[in-house]
Amino acid sequence: MIAIFLTAILTENYILCQFLGICPFLGVSKKLNTAVGMSVAVIFVMALATAVTYPINQYLLVKNNLEYLQTIVFILVIAALVQFVEIVLKRFIPALYQALGIYLPLITTNCAVLGVVLLNISKEYTFAQSMINSVGAGVGFLVAMVMFAGVRERLEGCDIPKGLQGLPITLVAASLVSLSFQGFSGVVSGIFG
């Protein structure tokens, strides 16, 4: 369990090692507070999406040999779920809605959420393992976002060659952050394997 959790955060970090959820990673990481807000919303939705799609897959799709409908069912479930959460939060927990609400619609088409759901199934995790993996993936998202927001704040004040200004230098910086995560490969299997 711990191994799955740490693997999801460090060695298989969804952003830096598997390239899932790059759009928010580049788009929302300019400021630390928005980066944290977005990431918390992602953790929340990932956990919820897994909790809902796992039983649907297990008891509805697999039972009726409808696995090929996974993609279409999951994306609709996630989209509906996000809408539903938004409405519920707005009505009952306005404080939380204030903090996370604005990020929720962006998450529907975030490939990290659909990715984690699909990967849980392809890795044949149990329900508990899937939940751990989803939360771990979300925390990994948070770690990467926070680290990268710090790096980007530094970039603001730098004298960057003209051709590299803007997105290219951001990507090169992402490459270096990602390089640091490569250092974790083998650590988890080294400890638990």
Added chain:
Amino acid sequence: MAEKKSLGKEFSKGIIKENPVLRLVLGTCPTLATSVSVTNSIGMGIAATMVLICSNIVISALRKVIPSKIRIPAYIVVIASFVTIVQMLVKAFIPALNDALGVYLPLIVVNCIILGRAEAFAGKNSVPASFLDGLGMGIGFTFALVVMATIREVFGAGTFLDGIDSLTKLFGATSFTGFTIFSEPVGLLVMAPGGFLVFGLVMALANKVAEGKGKPKAELKGCAACPMAHSCSLIDTQDSCDNTAKEEAKE
């Protein structure tokens, strides 16, 4: 004649001028993930192009039927159906590609190029124009992928077109299985950091070329480029995703 000319433009704009990856900065996730080898990127490009063309045609044909309030869910259903079809075809005919692309194949459904084109183009234009737009954008996507994959595969793995027989097999050619160029390649380039690095450098180059022609740089426009922009409660004015505007307004 004028009609013909503009249709040609719809097709050609996606390849260079409005290249979805390098100019509009859409679909970055699959670009980074599948550009480790040229074979994978060709496969990914073709799969995404198929989905893009089909969904563009259907969405364009239904554009007067779909109520604008629920158009995003409707688009997602159309796209997801075609992704499922493509996924089944790839699984049946090119299993090696299915294994190589893994989770990125079903993830075409959230590829922002496809939803982005549905929202920005197919929902407003005629079927032939949408078809050409989809074809052009698909080729542009494949082109950008192949450029990146060529750099990463040649320098990162030391090979070129490795495993291409899994694709050419469909046409009965299995003899050619790719070149080996270097025996001691820079392995970093096929790993995750190399993806970001090469993408950054290719984009810098694309900016440089565009600058020479007096075009504005590619820039992630936050929510403006995001296909969810319209349904997003964050941006009413469609300015930017990172809610700086709203925050400042609050203060």
